[in-house]
Amino acid sequence: MPLELSPMQGYFVVELAKSGALFLVIGGKAMQTFELDRPTDDLDLWISRDDHTTDRVYAALQKFCGAPAEFRERLRAPNVRVPIPTEANPEIDILTSIDGMEFENVNRAARDVVWKTIVLRVPSSDDLIRCKQIAIASTEARIASGEWNPAGVEEARRGITRDERDIELLRQRRD
Template sequence: MIQLPKDFSEFLKLLNSKQVEYLVIGGWAVGFYGYPRATGDMDIWVSRSEENASKIVETMNEFGFNVPNLSPDLFTKENQVTRLGVPPIRIEILTTISGVSFNECFNNRQTVLMNEVNINIIGLEDLRKNKASAKRYKDLDDFEKLSG
């Protein structure tokens, strides 16, 4: 079983405690589905609703990411990426990914227990759709592995 770094576990616990709508995507999701690979971060995709955005800011503040003027507006806009920390313990919060919609993916999510934390992970078929549409070499490689 994959072991999460302590910072990732703590952040995910906070997201859950605040009832944030999120999905773990990217390399960590690929690893969950049986194809672990090196990754310098954990990618977390979030719903862009105003209520969810406010919960994300609360989570970040409680986690210790106290940035002046951190606003929920940052998490209601398309194509935003917010980075916390540095690789290999970096968390990236994304508001948009290619090929899929958040609400559909959230409804199809897998919830798994890792390090005593329930984690929302993008479903396999949705991850495949995302990887097929992303067009980066590593995403296409992930797609091939996930489709094999």
Template sequence: MLNSDYKEMLQILLEEDVKFIVVGAYALAVHGYPRATGDLDIWIKPDSQNASKVLCCLKRFGAPLYSLTEKDLMENETVFQIGVIPRRIDIITSITGVEFDEAYDDCIKVQIDGMEIPVLSLEKLIKNKEATGREKDALDAKLLRKKYNPQ
């Protein structure tokens, strides 16, 4: 179950037909490894059409946009944070080791709070976790591989 902010943001993204994928700890939980987290990571497709839709969604949500532009949402490695932990929403334009289009084509759709949410596939989640170079992500990847390939 999602908190009200997460639910509202995801609903708006779906209504505006934004191309996005839930990644990070929420994706990890979908694949069987729930972990405490203080944010929801939403990976958006960084192109002009999608960036325009995302900006519209952020305005509808009431996010403080400051100087955020469509151009920012088309550049790799942009992270736009809304709110504070434990209800922060991170809008990101890239993740390590995976390209958006291949991940979007391979994502899984999960029913959460009456919505069909695109979530990073297990294969792409492992690929991302292995590529970050962070110890906790390497451990996550190892646990996921062990669970789904228990040889």
């Protein structure tokens, strides 16, 4: 399955790539670049928190959705998720960090993938597996904390199952 981006997602990554922002495609869209059948609607991007990148991402967000000024500082903070266009219906999720992983190290080991004429960076399969493992642990901790209602817990458990399947697919691809 080739990398599939919606018009909104394509426009946004073109803006980021042209600006020189440092970002990685992660999640289900990254799985697609390994020729794995991984349908997904949203695009997950992990950005560097350096000033150059956060300024470029902020500029793209302003152009894209009129982001308020406080977004610039949010993009520099760890553990921030910026859903676009809305929390309830994100088509793009921007992440500023992943616990236990350093953007620079993951980016150094990442590979280039061409989408149309734009070069995108995708983490190695080992780093994607680690991202998935961290996501599972984080979700399990949030379930245990009681922060979600029963419907939220059910959705979170589906996400864990999907991430476990993704890990298995990546391991098979690597072997």
